[in-house]
Each structure stands twice: as structure tokens, then as C-alpha cells.
Amino acid sequence: MVPLLLLPLLWGGSLQEQPGYELRVQESVRVQEGLCVHVPCSFSYPRSSWFSSGTLYTYWYRDGDNTGHKILVATNNEVKSVKTEFRNRFFLADPKTNDCSLSIRDARMRDTGTYFFRVEKENCGNYSYKEKKLKLQVTALTDKPDIHIPELLEADRSTQLTCSLSGACEGGSRLTFSWVGDALDSLNPQTLHSSALTFTPRPQDHGTNLTCQVKCAGSSVITQRTIWLNVFYAPRHLTIGISFRNVTALKILQTISSLTILEGEAVRLLCVADSNPPAKLSWFRGSPALNATPISSTATLELPRVGTAEEGEFSCRAWHPLGSQTLSLSLSVVRKSVSRAGVVPAALGGAGVMALLSLCLCLLFLYIVRARRNPAAGRPQVRDGEDPVMGTVTWGSRENRRPDRLPREMIPAGDAPPSGEQQELQYVNLNFHKMKPQKPPDQEVTNSRVYSKIEKKSK
Known part of the structure; x- marks a missing residue:
């Protein structure tokens, strides 16, 4: 009689798995708040005992947490009512294929708890798989998108x-x-x-x-x-930088088309291109052909001693898978003996000419002062506010009064007038104008002289 009394208890579910009843589900699942989780599950039952052709119903319940009260959270039985807070969030799979998988959407913190599965067949019986329960834990949202x-x-x-x-x-x-x-x-x-x-x-x-x-x-x-x-783009803003041996850390990053260098100067040309990934930079003599061989396969071109052989066009090419770009530079060379306007600061030979001109101006100024201090010489009249040196200077009065003779101190040796010959005083106009540009570079000047030409007027 005892086994018969225990049969309903076993049929309603027990802590020990009965023969023919098996549940395959993971025991612990974790999901973040607001997200979804799918819990795979499968079950089996003794079909020989459940011979009825009635409908098979499956249920997922939440355990009552030591209260013994169970809460229905999902079922395929439309007659049974699911608690509101779980409705449309907990879903069961089709039990016809022995699938008891549970899908949870929009997980909430209060969903944390223990759940068990139950199977039921009309006019046959039911069984709760409490021997293997599911523990669900809902945590705070920390995953990044x-x-x-x-x-x-x-x-x-x-x-x-x-x-x-x-x-x-x-x-x-x-x-x-x-x-x-x-x-x-x-x-x-x-x-x-x-x-x-x-x-x-x-x-x-x-x-x-x-x-x-x-x-x-x-x-x-x-x-x-x-x-x-990480944006890929072809070369843009291709520029050429220049540095000289005698100038420390000089780098000109601007687009230029021509450059004039003093002969013998050491020059470094640097090609810079803005692209991603970095373009492959190389230098060519003249305009690069399709399969031309570069004279430098880096961004830098060294010219240790510039000569006439280096005159001409140099080109920098920036190669990139999305497109290439080329920038050319025309190089001119000036000999050291030629002063040329427009030469780069390292090649300013005109500085010597300026120094010589300044010396001549100083000598001329002393010469005029000495002439003024000579009591025998006529004293030139200068208008108020007029500079006698930097303006137009006239030796003699403004009324063209001429002295009887040239002061002896102003007569150069070897140029004295013949004996008995009366020599008239001559006038010299010295005009100091703005310095005119030098001669073109193609006219070579070997000796530069600065002098004043005094022409004798006829009597």
C-alpha cells in the first residue's frame, strides 16, 4: 500500500529524477538589465506511460523563495494566466519537439530568482522537474555597444x-x-x-x-x-622645405617654383606631403616619367656642393594608392664673383659693394668738410633744411660767383695748371640717387670700381 500512496507525490514531482524524466538546462544564467537572454532547454518523459493523445502543456514557474508559493511566468496553455510583470517578456518554445527553451526580453532586476520547469498532458498526468532548477541573475548594464x-x-x-x-x-x-x-x-x-x-x-x-x-x-x-x-586620403598640400649649411634650422614649408643658389653652397631639399597612409616620397631630375628612376627614394634630397651641373628642374613625387601628386622646383646657380639681386641670403655678394660705396661716401664727406674749413676757399651757401651731403651739393655760391683760383689743397698732385695759365674754378654737381639694380647675372664683372667723373667746362 505504501508505494501506491507515494505514487501521486512522485507523479507530481520529487527531488529525485524519475525514470524516463530528464531535463537538460544550464543551472545558472546571467543577463544585464534591459537586455535579452535565451536559455536552451530540452526535456523527455516516458511516452509509454503518457499514452494519451491529449495536448501537451509546458510551464515555467518562479520558485516562491522559501514560501512555497510558485509564480507562473510562461506557458503555452492559454487557459492559465501569467503574472503581469512577466507577460510578453518570458516566452516558451514549442513543446512538440521536446523543446523547453526559455527566452527573456528586457530583463529587470526583480527577475533575479530560481525557476523550474513543469510538463502536463491532458487526461494523463503532470511532472515538475524540480530536481534541476534554473538560477537567473540580472546585473547592471555595463556592456559597451x-x-x-x-x-x-x-x-x-x-x-x-x-x-x-x-x-x-x-x-x-x-x-x-x-x-x-x-x-x-x-x-x-x-x-x-x-x-x-x-x-x-x-x-x-x-x-x-x-x-x-x-x-x-x-x-x-x-x-x-x-x-x-582612420580616414584614408590622397596627398594634399605638397610642399618643399629648404635648409642651408650656413643657416641653422631654417625650414621653409611653402610651395615655391624656383630657387637661386650661390655656387658651392650646400643645400638640402625636403618634400612634405599630407596624406593617410603616408605617401611614398621620391626625387627626380626633371619631370618624372612613368618608370623613371629616382635620384633619391626618400623625402630628402642632399646637394652638398651646388655647381652649374645642378642647374635645372628637380621634382618631388608623392605616390599614394588613392592618387599621386608631383611638385617641381627650378634651381639656378650664381657664381661667387657676381652680385645678383634676388639671390638667397647665403649668396648675397652685393654686401661687399655696399661696404665699398659707404667708404667712398665717408671720404667724400671728409673732403668736403676740409674744403669748407679752408679760409681761402669760397664758402658755399646752404639753404635752410638742406643737407649738403645727401642732397645736391654745389661748390660755390648759388649766384654762380666763382673764386679767382682753386685752393691749393684741392689741386691733386701732377694736375697743377701750367705756369702762367689762369685756371678757372670748375663746378661739380654730386647727385646721390637711389641705388640702381646691378647688372644682369649673365654679364660677368671681374673688377668693381666706384668713382666720380669730373668734366671740365669750357671757358
Whole structure:
């Protein structure tokens, strides 16, 4: 009689698995708040005992936590009522294939607890698999969203990025997306609240940050991920830098087309290109042909001693998979004996000419002062405010009064007038004008002289 009395208890479920009843499910599952989780499950029962052709119902209950009270959270039996807080969030699979999998959407903190599975067949019996329960734990949302870039970001080419949160599922809690970044300033703000973002990167967007923020409905927690944009673009702003041996740390980063160098000077040419990834830089003599051999396969071209052989055109080519660019420079060489306007500071030979001219002006000034101090010489009259040296200087009065004779101190040796011959005083006009440009470089000057020419007037 005892076995018969125990039979209903065993039929209703026991702590020991009965022959023919088996449940295969993981014992512990963890999910973050607001996300979804799918718990695979399968079961078996003794079909020989359950011979009835009635409908098979399955249930998932939440254990009453030491109260003995169970809460129905999911079932395929439409007659049974599921508690409101679990309705439309906990779902069961089709039991016809012995599938007891449980899907949970929009997990909430209060969902944490222990759950067990129960099977029932009309006009046959039921069985609760309490010997193997499911422990569900809901934690705070800490996962960061994923940003997917389908291809390389190429400047001026439209592309689409997608932001997704692992664990989110269709039909779960509504997710709010927000895109933030300097590269998105020109976009319509309404497009920045979708999981998919379409934009066209620019070269200046390279190296900037892009952030995707995700917020679950009903939660104040925001999770986000920030990525660094790697934008590919062809060379732009190709420039040539110049440095000289005698000038320390001189670097001119500007586009130039010609350069004049003093013969014998050491020059370094540096080619700079803005591109990503960095372009391959090389130097050529003249305009580079398709398969031309470079004279330098780096960004720097060294010219240790410039001569006439280095005159001509030099070209820097920046090669890049997205496009190449070439910049040419015309190099001219000036001999050291030639003073040439426009030569680079290291080749200013005109400094010597200026020094010689200054010396002549000083001698001339002393000569005039000495003449003025001679009591025998006529004293020139100078108008108020007129500089006798830097302006037009006249030896003699403004009324063309002439002295009877030239002071002896002003007569150069060997040029004295013949005996008995009356020599009239001559007038000399010294005009100091703005210094005229030097002769063109192609006219070689071997000896430079600065002198004043005094012409004798006829009586």
C-alpha cells in the first residue's frame, strides 16, 4: 500500500529524477538589465506511460523563495494566466519537439530568482522537474555597444556605420541611439538617433573621435563606445622645405617654383606631403616619367656642393594608392664673383659693394668738410633744411660767383695748371640717387670700381 500512496507525490514531482524524466538546462544564467537572454532547454518523459493523445502543456514557474508559493511566468496553455510583470517578456518554445527553451526580453532586476520547469498532458498526468532548477541573475548594464565599419573610410566617399548592443534583441526594450563627433557637425541632427549612420568623411576628420551612446527605455543608465576615425586620403598640400649649411634650422614649408643658389653652397631639399597612409616620397631630375628612376627614394634630397651641373628642374613625387601628386622646383646657380639681386641670403655678394660705396661716401664727406674749413676757399651757401651731403651739393655760391683760383689743397698732385695759365674754378654737381639694380647675372664683372667723373667746362 505504501508505494501506491507515494505514487501521486512522485507523479507530481520529487527531488529525485524519475525514470524516463530528464531535463537538460544550464543551472545558472546571467543577463544585464534591459537586455535579452535565451536559455536552451530540452526535456523527455516516458511516452509509454503518457499514452494519451491529449495536448501537451509546458510551464515555467518562479520558485516562491522559501514560501512555497510558485509564480507562473510562461506557458503555452492559454487557459492559465501569467503574472503581469512577466507577460510578453518570458516566452516558451514549442513543446512538440521536446523543446523547453526559455527566452527573456528586457530583463529587470526583480527577475533575479530560481525557476523550474513543469510538463502536463491532458487526461494523463503532470511532472515538475524540480530536481534541476534554473538560477537567473540580472546585473547592471555595463556592456559597451559595438560600432561596425563595413569598409575602409575613404575621404569624400559615403559610408554607413552601425551601432549595436550585444544582448539586445528584437522586440525587447526600446533602445535610444545617439551619435556624437566632430565629423558629424554637418549632418542633420535627426539622423544622429538611429542605429545606422550614413556620412561622408573628410580628410580633416582623420584622427577625430566618434561616439555611439545607447540608452535602454525605462533605465537611466547610458552605455557608450568611442572609436578613432582612420580616414584614408590622397596627398594634399605638397610642399618643399629648404635648409642651408650656413643657416641653422631654417625650414621653409611653402610651395615655391624656383630657387637661386650661390655656387658651392650646400643645400638640402625636403618634400612634405599630407596624406593617410603616408605617401611614398621620391626625387627626380626633371619631370618624372612613368618608370623613371629616382635620384633619391626618400623625402630628402642632399646637394652638398651646388655647381652649374645642378642647374635645372628637380621634382618631388608623392605616390599614394588613392592618387599621386608631383611638385617641381627650378634651381639656378650664381657664381661667387657676381652680385645678383634676388639671390638667397647665403649668396648675397652685393654686401661687399655696399661696404665699398659707404667708404667712398665717408671720404667724400671728409673732403668736403676740409674744403669748407679752408679760409681761402669760397664758402658755399646752404639753404635752410638742406643737407649738403645727401642732397645736391654745389661748390660755390648759388649766384654762380666763382673764386679767382682753386685752393691749393684741392689741386691733386701732377694736375697743377701750367705756369702762367689762369685756371678757372670748375663746378661739380654730386647727385646721390637711389641705388640702381646691378647688372644682369649673365654679364660677368671681374673688377668693381666706384668713382666720380669730373668734366671740365669750357671757358
